[in-house]
Amino acid sequence: xxxxEKALSPEDLTRLFVERSNAxxxxxxxxxxxxxxxxxxxxxxxxxxxxxxxxxxAKVLGAAPSFEREQxxxxxxxxxxxxxxxxxxxxxGARAQVVRRQSDGTWLxxxxxxxxxxxxx
Numbered sequence: 001x002x003x004x005e006k007a008l009s010p011e012d013l014t015r016l017f018v019e020r021s022n023a024x025x026x027x028x029x030x031x032x033x034x035x036x037x038x039x040x041x042x043x044x045x046x047x048x049x050x051x052x053x054x055x056x057x058a059k060v061l062g063a064a065p066s067f068e069r070e071q072x073x074x075x076x077x078x079x080x081x082x083x084x085x086x087x088x089x090x091x092x093g094a095r096a097q098v099v100r101r102q103s104d105g106t107w108l109x110x111x112x113x114x115x116x117x118x119x120x121x
Contacts, residue, residue, distance in 0.1 A: 006106040010082040030054030
């Protein structure tokens with residue numbers, strides 16, 4: 001298995017996600033998630049587990065989309081759990097992730113809500 005740069009802070013996950021997505025690296029994107037992570041995508045459904053997340057991103061990245069870094073909102077941290085979020089440039093409403101500190105001190109995504117449209121949007 002390839003060695004990837006690890007997220008040393010919760011905010012690193014967003015940067016690494018954009019870098020790996022723009023490189024078309026679905027396995028690298030999936031490596032940012034815990035083994036049993038849950039992603040609320042595609043809209044209205046859930047993708048559960050790192051392998052399923054890798055398969056999803058392989059399909060998405062096959063179209064060679066381009067991702068821009070979004071300025072993160074302040075991270076909320078309580079012990080080994082953090083909430084990260086960004087106001088998306090694509091007008092998707094909001095993006096939020098619950099991330100967890102691993103035993104080696106690095107961070108991985110546990111829950112990912114990449115798109116949220118407020119009611120009446």
